[in-house]
Amino acid sequence: MALKKAGVLGATGSVGQRFILLLAEHPDFELSVLGASPRSAGKKYKDAAHWKQTDLLPESAKDIVVVECKAEAFADCDIVFSGLDANYAGPIEKEFVEAGLAVVSNAKNYRREPTVPLIVPIVNTDHLEVIEKKVAAAKAEGKPKPGFIICISNCSTAGLVAPLKPLVDAFGPIDALTATTLQAISGAGFSPGVPGMDVLDNIIPYISGEEDKLEWESKKILGKINKEGTEFAPLSDDEMKVSAQCNRVAVIDGHTECISFRFANRPAPSVEQVKKALAEYVCDAYKLGCHSAPKQTIHVLEQQDRPQPRLDRNRDNGYGVSVGRVREDAVLDFKMVVLSHNTIIGAAGAGVLIAEILKAKNVI
Amino acid sequence: MALKKAGVLGATGSVGQRFILLLAEHPDFELSVLGASPRSAGKKYKDAAHWKQTDLLPESAKDIVVVECKAEAFADCDIVFSGLDANYAGPIEKEFVEAGLAVVSNAKNYRREPTVPLIVPIVNTDHLEVIEKKVAAAKAEGKPKPGFIICISNCSTAGLVAPLKPLVDAFGPIDALTATTLQAISGAGFSPGVPGMDVLDNIIPYISGEEDKLEWESKKILGKINKEGTEFAPLSDDEMKVSAQCNRVAVIDGHTECISFRFANRPAPSVEQVKKALAEYVCDAYKLGCHSAPKQTIHVLEQQDRPQPRLDRNRDNGYGVSVGRVREDAVLDFKMVVLSHNTIIGAAGAGVLIAEILKAKNVI
Amino acid sequence: MALKKAGVLGATGSVGQRFILLLAEHPDFELSVLGASPRSAGKKYKDAAHWKQTDLLPESAKDIVVVECKAEAFADCDIVFSGLDANYAGPIEKEFVEAGLAVVSNAKNYRREPTVPLIVPIVNTDHLEVIEKKVAAAKAEGKPKPGFIICISNCSTAGLVAPLKPLVDAFGPIDALTATTLQAISGAGFSPGVPGMDVLDNIIPYISGEEDKLEWESKKILGKINKEGTEFAPLSDDEMKVSAQCNRVAVIDGHTECISFRFANRPAPSVEQVKKALAEYVCDAYKLGCHSAPKQTIHVLEQQDRPQPRLDRNRDNGYGVSVGRVREDAVLDFKMVVLSHNTIIGAAGAGVLIAEILKAKNVI
Amino acid sequence: MALKKAGVLGATGSVGQRFILLLAEHPDFELSVLGASPRSAGKKYKDAAHWKQTDLLPESAKDIVVVECKAEAFADCDIVFSGLDANYAGPIEKEFVEAGLAVVSNAKNYRREPTVPLIVPIVNTDHLEVIEKKVAAAKAEGKPKPGFIICISNCSTAGLVAPLKPLVDAFGPIDALTATTLQAISGAGFSPGVPGMDVLDNIIPYISGEEDKLEWESKKILGKINKEGTEFAPLSDDEMKVSAQCNRVAVIDGHTECISFRFANRPAPSVEQVKKALAEYVCDAYKLGCHSAPKQTIHVLEQQDRPQPRLDRNRDNGYGVSVGRVREDAVLDFKMVVLSHNTIIGAAGAGVLIAEILKAKNVI
Structure with missing residues (x-):
């Protein structure tokens, strides 16, 4: 089956690095677009990131050229993982959703929004129903796939x-x-x-x-x-x-x-x-x-x-x-x-499992 | 005022070492008898103890010859501090009390005895009344000072x-x-x-x-x-x-x-x-x-x-x-x-302060 | 290809546990006999060992009944890994070699023996020549395969x-x-x-x-x-x-x-x-x-x-x-x-790689 | 004997806090002027500093109003201790010396100056001769006491x-x-x-x-x-x-x-x-x-x-x-x-001992 294209926001940060590790050899996803600050944009990921993981930087990520966190650069992504710092996540994630993108975010900004699912993927996958309905409704109405955001819980x-x-x-x-x-x-x-x-x-x-x-x-x-x-x-x-x-x-x-x-x-x-x-x-x-x-x-x-x-x-x-x-x-x-494990089920790992569930449910 | 003579049981152990540090230059007490296992008895303290404190072994303790933990060797002590391991404290402390000695113990063995005060010296000094009464009664009756034990609480x-x-x-x-x-x-x-x-x-x-x-x-x-x-x-x-x-x-x-x-x-x-x-x-x-x-x-x-x-x-x-x-x-x-601080108010330090209180109340 | 049968001496100890982890799903070896102290002998491994590794105890090792470290119990082993403490390794390993067994030991006891190879498997595999010659000579003379010991270096x-x-x-x-x-x-x-x-x-x-x-x-x-x-x-x-x-x-x-x-x-x-x-x-x-x-x-x-x-x-x-x-x-x-990595290339891991080399060279 | 007036530059930083601790109850010095960044200037020290020492902030320092690091505010100081970050120390310390002040600095900026003593106070106090001569010469010539800087060595x-x-x-x-x-x-x-x-x-x-x-x-x-x-x-x-x-x-x-x-x-x-x-x-x-x-x-x-x-x-x-x-x-x-001890003989403590030596030698 074709791999889903994955984007990562805040790719050079600590959460972003873990998204990249988890996605690099994933059977469902392929790393497609890496977004970071304007300071990093234009550089190869290996040059932009100060890699501090216990696993080596995956070969498949090394030469991806980092872009700024603008929705148009991520238009082809089936799913976008956000490891953005809360100071930046608000407007960027909003722009991505409005552009019709599917976002899974580790930032706290939208967790308390009444319409946004706050998901621990081993706990409350039933809460994804809100998104499923929204996507199904758009489909039934012949509208384009709507953007949405799903929040990863606090660790x-x-x-x-x-x-x-x-x-x-x-x-x-x-x-x-x-x-x-x-x-x-x-x-x-x-x-x-x-x-x-x-x-x-x-x-x-x-x-x-x-x-x-x-x-x-x-x-x-x-x-x-x-x-x-x-x-x-x-x-x-x-x-x-x-x-x-x-x-x-x-x-x-x-x-x-x-x-x-x-x-x-x-x-x-x-x-x-x-x-x-x-x-x-x-x-x-x-x-x-x-x-x-x-x-x-x-x-x-x-x-x-x-x-x-x-x-x-x-x-x-x-x-x-x-x-x-x-x-x-x-x-x-x-x-x-x-x-x-706070960085797996409590952060980036949860995000990846949420995306796996979305794929299994044909939401992405 | 004359210093009270202090004995230490379990003197080479971790709690015993702290008793020695606290007593070495104390205005109320002088180190008098140091008791430890038969293996240590007969050696100078500096040779018997594997000293692992952040302060140097006090000069006044270095050359004291360690004795076995027998009451007769501590007969002159006004107060005996016990840092004995619970595996040994039971019978030894009992012998000391029966020999008329005043014992302040860090061991858990007698903490739950109904007649034994369990004291945190910044909390329940009123519980020492039980001992004060006992000592006063003996005095009133012209009997020799009775032995007693006071337990330091768990840290x-x-x-x-x-x-x-x-x-x-x-x-x-x-x-x-x-x-x-x-x-x-x-x-x-x-x-x-x-x-x-x-x-x-x-x-x-x-x-x-x-x-x-x-x-x-x-x-x-x-x-x-x-x-x-x-x-x-x-x-x-x-x-x-x-x-x-x-x-x-x-x-x-x-x-x-x-x-x-x-x-x-x-x-x-x-x-x-x-x-x-x-x-x-x-x-x-x-x-x-x-x-x-x-x-x-x-x-x-x-x-x-x-x-x-x-x-x-x-x-x-x-x-x-x-x-x-x-x-x-x-x-x-x-x-x-x-x-x-677990080794001060939660262990040896509490014992020394209890003894200071006993002295202030003329119980010792 | 048939798996080589592996024994482990000192199986319940820290080095022994790592041998078991490395061998449990190994493509060349199968865990066959686990030896430990008489205290552990007769128990299932899962009951004998106080397992303290970050990986779970492998299923394949759980129910192996631990034996005492006697050569006869290991007679079928193609290779025996020793994680014995130096206090015990000397006579036990000697007995195993004399019984014709191939021993790879983490203990220090025989490292300085002039005839015993001391091997870091990414460094001096050429030193195994001494064993290869000995084995070849026995073969040429129609004698049974000789026992030998190879020492893992200090970490x-x-x-x-x-x-x-x-x-x-x-x-x-x-x-x-x-x-x-x-x-x-x-x-x-x-x-x-x-x-x-x-x-x-x-x-x-x-x-x-x-x-x-x-x-x-x-x-x-x-x-x-x-x-x-x-x-x-x-x-x-x-x-x-x-x-x-x-x-x-x-x-x-x-x-x-x-x-x-x-x-x-x-x-x-x-x-x-x-x-x-x-x-x-x-x-x-x-x-x-x-x-x-x-x-x-x-x-x-x-x-x-x-x-x-x-x-x-x-x-x-x-x-x-x-x-x-x-x-x-x-x-x-x-x-x-x-x-x-001290427990891999510096201890148990080195032992396993040495055994892999012995197998590749047809020494075992 | 009258206490020497001490100033501290970079008083809110990690080295500055240690200077304050060491000087607060010092028999030779009294805390007189505390200098820090413009952000801290005008505040009481207790409000300006984020105190992170194991000893409590000394009472005598609490209410001193912090000033900017300008020489005129330190004119009465007999000695000025600098805990300034190297990014700021250069011009500030220079200004102080030119204003005739005696500076003992923990910063690295002037350590390699051929005329500046680099002092470990338990090692090379003889190097202070360069300053002593300079001060004596000015005195002999009837000139005002010259400013100087002495550098504390790297820890x-x-x-x-x-x-x-x-x-x-x-x-x-x-x-x-x-x-x-x-x-x-x-x-x-x-x-x-x-x-x-x-x-x-x-x-x-x-x-x-x-x-x-x-x-x-x-x-x-x-x-x-x-x-x-x-x-x-x-x-x-x-x-x-x-x-x-x-x-x-x-x-x-x-x-x-x-x-x-x-x-x-x-x-x-x-x-x-x-x-x-x-x-x-x-x-x-x-x-x-x-x-x-x-x-x-x-x-x-x-x-x-x-x-x-x-x-x-x-x-x-x-x-x-x-x-x-x-x-x-x-x-x-x-x-x-x-x-x-890197913060005592390797940093602030060395500075204070150097000043004690200067006082003993009547250089300040």
Whole structure:
């Protein structure tokens, strides 16, 4: 089958570099257009990017000449991945959507738009229905394919909601949730990202905007679509109380989250029932046969000292989430430790899997 | 005034070394007897100990000949500090108490004994009343001074209860409390302590026995003495629900705890009232004029990214506790970040301050 | 082609676990017998090993029942890999060789035996000639295949000699060499390995026995075979002066070595000639078509801040060595930075590649 | 005695903050004027500085109103410490000197000026003679006190030359020297300084300009003054060949340097003679009674795994240098490990000690 043409916005940045790594030898996509700042435009990618990944810069990307982030240069792209910094993403992504392009963005700018799906691809693929309908309607009316944007969630939100989804499916709503995160530094990029003086022999008990994202985005992702199928209706603060405390720790990749939660329904399930629901969960992306979808969505670990970021973050190439220490909680119902790979399921990797789902559903 | 003679049990170990550092130039105490394993006995301390502190081995300790941990060798000690490993502390400390010695122990063995005070010296010095009464009674009866043991709390418990005490004093009972800890590695000692492979680019989401200690000890420390003044009555699980999640992180010294809690009384105080109560708290040890007592017991930090272990752990020489990010919590009433120095207020340092209090109260 | 049957000695240890990972899906070998201490014998491998690798325990190894390290249990093995601790390796490996088995060992015990090849498989495969001759002679005489042992070099030695070999080949002997190493902690294993207190915010400027190994082993590996083809003749201290200073640093995998060296011949080559010789070097293992052999043996990096362990250690799956900052030296001729993956080309990985070479040469 | 008035240039930066900490309760100096960028000028220091030290901001500095770095505002200062970034230091320091001020600078700008002393205060205080003469001459001529600048050396240079000085004094010239450094990150400041992604599980084998500084500055510091007493005559490349390889490692404070060196004279001294010369060395600053001068200039450690930065960097408050593993070297004469505190004897601390010496010598 013909490969879908992929563009990358913010291609020289930290998220952009990971998009390029994931797309370089992808069975569904081919790297087609790379966009970056005017400073980089006109240069070969290998000269424009300060490549700082553990894998070598893929041959297929080296000689692509970087362009500015203007929609016309991406007109042939079936899908555009945005790794743009939030300071730039707003107007650029808007222009791309208005030009009829399909955009999957890691930026936070449009996550709270009522009509924009906020997707964790192992969790709420049903939210893509809003886009599917829009595309189908245009087709039915003989109009050209409409542009749209789909937002990737915040990284720590992805790890949080992954195990919550099967639990809510199985046991009904969660009405209270606390999460204390121990977050890796890779999510902050590398120029300069988190200063070394902050991470050596230290903890930073604050990440700008993160707690609010965790608290808000989880309500949209676990929320519903309106009856018309056009807008999202996040859970209210009453339906699910969420409290987050976010810390930056000396870990390269992998967010650890110590969470506790309470179900709305009584009696609550047993620990064994909770573990079973987690272990048996199969995400839609896997059922759709998507290339990057995890074979095992949630890995339930029984060793008392797991999950650990260095040992467990790469399960299913970073698309699987690990859960350990599931046990009863004296204040709410249960507590457990969740580990997810922040740059895979929490950022660029999620974007690529979302695009795989769109392809599987013939949306692109 | 004559210095009190101090003995140290487990003198070559990690806690013992810190006792020696704190006592070496202390205005109240002089190092008198150092006890260790039979393997070390008979050697000069400088030859017996594998010294691994950032300060040099004090001159006054170098040539003390180490003895075995037998009570008779410590008969002249006014106070004995125990840094013994829990595997050995039980019978040895018992022998010392039965021999009429005053013991302050860092081991966990007797913490849950109903008649043994479990003391955080900036929190519950009133619990020493049980010992004071016992000593006074013996004196009144013309009997020899009775032996006794006072337990130092677990390190993460000390940090947790320090800010809770002034809040309970001011606003009444706390009925629910969650704590997620990010604990330094120094508490685990150094032979071998936490393996390097566990701490580099990693988190260990489990510390053996720690969560149970945090949950149980906090109830004893914030609890009452019975009417007879002879036994302790910890809070019940109904009076205060406590849930802990403990993690080991790549920090040398300083335990960070992300806590949230709810007061039993309604309406709850305001954030400003909470901060004020914390900032105005003056621990008894300071009022008593104890040498090591912190001038400021609780440091309330306003910068949003503090406290940080590397920057804030040494406030008041490690006897002060730092609290930051005090804010409302969507699930309970408040959440905040607490930082305490695990080897000072959470271990050997607490022992020395307890002894200073005993001296100030003429118990020793 | 039929897979060669592989045994692993010390299978539950850190090196043994890596042998199992590398062999589990290997095109040349199948895991056949796993040997460990009597304590582990009789258990399934998944129950005997405390698995601490970043990859999951391979399915094919899980249910193999561990045996004691006795030669008779390994009689069917075409090759036996030894990850035994040096405290046990001596007599066990001897017994295996005497029983006619082919042993590739990571232990140091027999490295200095004059008749035992000490092999870095991207460097001195010609040294295997001693074994080839022995095997051929037995065959010619109609005798059974003789047992033999081949030693894997010390980890930091492997990284050191890799770039020296092509330089000596091209420009003649090196007569003086200094190496300061910054070594990863994974080489020290994990029970307990390097204590966390030693690696956080710290350097340990000493690794027991390491400097002597680096200085001695490099002379054997770069040395010759005697005329009879039976024994090794290491370079003398006069032929090549080597001085090493070894440090343990806070890195998980990957040894960095800052080296400087002088050629015996005048005039010395130019920097460009040195780089060219390094870049063009193709190791014999690659020419032989070995599965794990690096496509690019030496990666010559031009960026001034490379190689870096986190970014560069996995070149060619850890079998390639990276060299950067090649430049003239004010004291000797040249200086440069060498990075090699200590658990791959410096330990278990080298053992597997040596076995691949033996198979390619029909020695096993 | 009246305190000398001290000014600080670049007061809000990382070096400036350390000057303030060291001067705040100093027996010789009082903080008088704090200069920073126009952005900070007019604010109280506590509002202008983003304080990131482990000690609290001294009370005496909090309310000083920051001024711009213009000489007139510093006219009353007896001494001005410059922590200015090299991008700004050139013209500002020049202006100050021309205005008749005494400047001690941490910036690199004037280090190579033939008339400017480059001082490591535990090494080459005799180089201050050039300034003393100049000041004395002006006095003799009845002229106003002349302005001057004294440069603090590069941090890794300070550690290197400290043990070399007593050796050269005792055994004559060193004609060849190699140094591989493992440098702490604090020297790079904190906004942003070394990125966390560069230091976790990693080494950066390059520090911009550092090797050249180490190689050049050591020759000036160990060099002579010309006959007229007006200019410095660094050692030539022939007199002392120096080769440096500089690495950034995951250490907060404390530069470790693995060095090897050869004496010009034969026979070379013995290891014991080298150790003795190091241990017996008493720096001039101590003889002058300077407050911060180390009681023990060089600590010779006998344990084979020392010095270690975390354990040994604070000897004599960071003004003492530790040397360990002194042993013979196969290529040059000796090798050893040197540890020095980069922000004390390698930066701000050196500046303060230089000023103490100037005061002791009545130059200020």
